[in-house]
Amino acid sequence: MEKENTNIIEMRHIVKDFNGFKANNDINLTLRKGEILALLGENGAGKSTLMSILSGLLKPTSGEIYVRGKKVVIDGPNAAKELKIGMVHQHFMLAKAFTVLENIILGHETKRGIKLDFKTARKQIMALSEKYGLAIDPDAKIANITVAQQQRVEILKVLYRGADILIFDEPTAVLTPQEITEFIKIMKNLRNEGKSIILITHKLNEIRESADRVTVIRHGKSIGTVDVEGATDESLAEMMVGRHVNFKLPKKEAKVGKTILSVKDLMVNEDRGTLAVKGLTFDVHAGEILGLAGIDGNGQDELVEALTGLRHVKSGHFTIKGSDMTNKRPRKITELGVSHVPADRQKFGLILEMSLADNIALQTYYQKPYSNHGIINHKAITEHAKKLIKKFDVRTKDENLKAGELSGGNQQKAIIARELDRNSDLIIVFQPTRGLDVGAIEYIHKQLLAQRDAGKAVLLISYELDEIMQLSDRIIVLHNGQESGEVLPEKTSERELGLLMTGAHKKEGTN
Structure with a gap:
């Protein structure tokens, strides 16, 4: 029988060179049997x-990998699967046209004779779903379910394949506090069953709650591995970014001005035609941050898409700076002075095949100085991109790199750089710090507070309750597409917000 501290994975002196850029530069990592190892580091x-590399999607330039004490070559995902290694990626590897069930069994189909045995597969998947509290609709198409639901599908996909070495890349980024608590229980149960887990996360409290050890890398190099017991948020953050990080930012008293966004009795359908936003009414004023809290799937996506011209409003209306912008085209809305940081950075925020410089110019390329009489000024676009890349610390080889080749956190920083640079009167930010490290979160929070202090109206939609509590001047809670309550951050608690989010006690007059 193996000892508890036996290394099940050893990665020795791993180098990954992308045309002269070393993303990994002599990294060492060990994973013990039956432990949760947190992998911590800045974006990029x-x-x-x-x-x-460990899951077979990339080949190392040099270095060695040992699995269960034996040197291996992991030359593809199938090789990783044979070694019982499974990874849930930050950006999901799902076929959007397929159902949940089809995605989970894809490449690992159960057969009866020459036919696919969907009945047996469904039974096994639903048993896993129930065991681990990962509620899914097996017949729903991936294109029609939320990001959080897609997350569950990816986790079930790995469990269904029988992996006993599990890699989770930012697994809780779109989960509510209650769901995160449940997920940590799931990880601990898996560990107690003898499975070994590598957890990539930027959330230091999650590391303290769930991990046994933490390995820190910075700029592609190993910084060190420490036991979580005895480590503090401050010490881990300093290892990660190489400097002191402020976890609680000073916030000036809000100087609330005129109404910038006014939403009245808004009704918006979801994709299948049923109401997702049900008679919502609220205002956002200059000089304030209004936080919208709620469990994912309670109308947030449809609301933001309606306000930015990406989804049709069924009834009700909204005005921006006094102008009715209901069902106007996205460009009309942005030109009025609206910035939008979307929740899904890859679907709505970036064109992944285009360069970083061109993505930064997406909202302004047709305006001076970036074009003149329809002729693009590429030099101006390049210089502007260089300026924002430096200001927002977007980690990239250069401004010509395709957006799809950036890390998820650096994609997010590029979008925030583009949107905050436009000096808009209304800033709609949805999950602005999803997947960002603590240093980047500190910077983005400072930027949002600076926008508010400069008299801008900020609508913040976030599933991170500490983010909502720290930044907001007022908080509206959504449940089932309706407002279940409005609270002030200094007069509420995460527990009360959690109750409102589940509809446990709702604003009088809602149902």
């Missing part, structure tokens, strides 16, 4: 690259 530090 090389965490996802390292785990993509």
